Amino acid sequence: MLLKTALLALSERRTVGEAMARLGLTRRLVRRFVAGTTAEDALAVIARLNGEGLAGAVTYLGEHVASEPAALAATQEYVRLLDMIHARNLDGVPSLKLTQLGLDLSPEICRANVVRVAERGSAVGRRVWIDMEGSAYTDRTLALYAELRPRFPLLACVVQSALRRTPLDVERLIELGATVRLCKGAYREPPSVAYPDKADVDRAYGRLATRLLAAQAEGRHVYPAFATHDERMQALARTRAEARAVEPSGYEIQMLLGIRPDLHARLRSEGLTVRVLVPYGEDWYGYFMRRLAERPANLVFLARNLARH
Numbered sequence: 001m002l003l004k005t006a007l008l009a010l011s012e013r014r015t016v017g018e019a020m021a022r023l024g025l026t027r028r029l030v031r032r033f034v035a036g037t038t039a040e041d042a043l044a045v046i047a048r049l050n051g052e053g054l055a056g057a058v059t060y061l062g063e064h065v066a067s068e069p070a071a072l073a074a075t076q077e078y079v080r081l082l083d084m085i086h087a088r089n090l091d092g093v094p095s096l097k098l099t100q101l102g103l104d105l106s107p108e109i110c111r112a113n114v115v116r117v118a119e120r121g122s123a124v125g126r127r128v129w130i131d132m133e134g135s136a137y138t139d140r141t142l143a144l145y146a147e148l149r150p151r152f153p154l155l156a157c158v159v160q161s162a163l164r165r166t167p168l169d170v171e172r173l174i175e176l177g178a179t180v181r182l183c184k185g186a187y188r189e190p191p192s193v194a195y196p197d198k199a200d201v202d203r204a205y206g207r208l209a210t211r212l213l214a215a216q217a218e219g220r221h222v223y224p225a226f227a228t229h230d231e232r233m234q235a236l237a238r239t240r241a242e243a244r245a246v247e248p249s250g251y252e253i254q255m256l257l258g259i260r261p262d263l264h265a266r267l268r269s270e271g272l273t274v275r276v277l278v279p280y281g282e283d284w285y286g287y288f289m290r291r292l293a294e295r296p297a298n299l300v301f302l303a304r305n306l307a308r309h
């Protein structure tokens with residue numbers, strides 16, 4: 001737990017990432033979780049995944065941008081991605097962060113940028129997922145989602161079972177008939193805001209998954225995505241869905257590139273939609289450190305690479 005907290009604290013220190021990059025350590029280490037630096041790299045991976053019967057999602061790495069031109073550049077990258085996905089007829093959707101589109105600068109800048117991406121998403125018939133960041137952003141993220149969702153039914157959002165507030169958020173999202181990804185949560189949070197004990201996060205995940213598959217949610221056309229590599233949670237979602245006769249097309253399982261790919265084939269053979277999120281870009285540091293924090297055993301992998309360097 002201490003190690004996890006330390007890694008998450010480091011994930012917020014960009015200078016460490018810059019030092020790692022200067023040492024030339026990054027490429028080999030990061031490649032497990034990140035497709036490469038360009039959109040081409042990511043879409044090549046998505047094309048391969050599609051060939052294996054898996055759906056794709058793509059994230060252009062970046063967060064907390066500090067200028068309006070940088071937020072606009074990220075926005076334009078997502079618009080370009082949607083065009084490329086459409087032109088290549090890929091099964092892929094973008095998954096973006098609001099702080100990358102300017103949420104730290106102003107709500108207006110961010111809203112205008114999300115609208116730009118959502119408009120292109122509507123034009124090419126692709127969902128646009130809005131990731132959930134640290135709890136300081138939860139209210140603003142869900143408020144923007146609730147505001148824009150009536151205009152853009154293909155917008156989708158994320159909730160984290162680690163947060164104590166999430167049961168209430170899920171009820172509101174059910175009312176909205178939302179498309180919603182349930183994850184455990186990847187950020188460092190105080191115990192007043194999030195469960196410090198992983199067992200509580202897992203139990204909450206089970207309760208929230210059950211809620212998102214309940215008759216009321218289905219009646220409001222909620223489409224849930226269960227973003228987890230935890231086999232127990234994947235099985236729980238499937239069992240709950242089967243018990244209520246929710247079709248496999250009524251929900252999906254989502255996973256991250258490089259994590260438990262051994263599960264893909266079995267989930268597919270069970271008739272489930274499996275979507276793999278493929279990140280790319282130069283700004284890999286925060287993402288990479290969160291992946292290390294989720295599983296400190298990954299440090300062995302890091303240490304081996306450092307030793308080889």
Ligand code: FDA
Nearest residue numbers: 131132183184185186227228229230254255256291294295
């Ligand atoms: P858990 O951490 O219990 O792991 C279950 C098992 O999966 C482990 O035993 C291990 O085998 C494997 N595993 C998990 N993480 C690993 C890792 N890093 N390296 C190697 N093996 C690993 N979070 C967030 O806060 N906001 C968001 O918007 C998103 N979006 C998102 C999208 C998608 C598609 C996924 C899959 C996940 C996210 N997350 C996220 C991250 C999520 O909150 C969570 O941190 C990770 O998925 C890890 O939690 P698990 O549910 O996999 O369970």
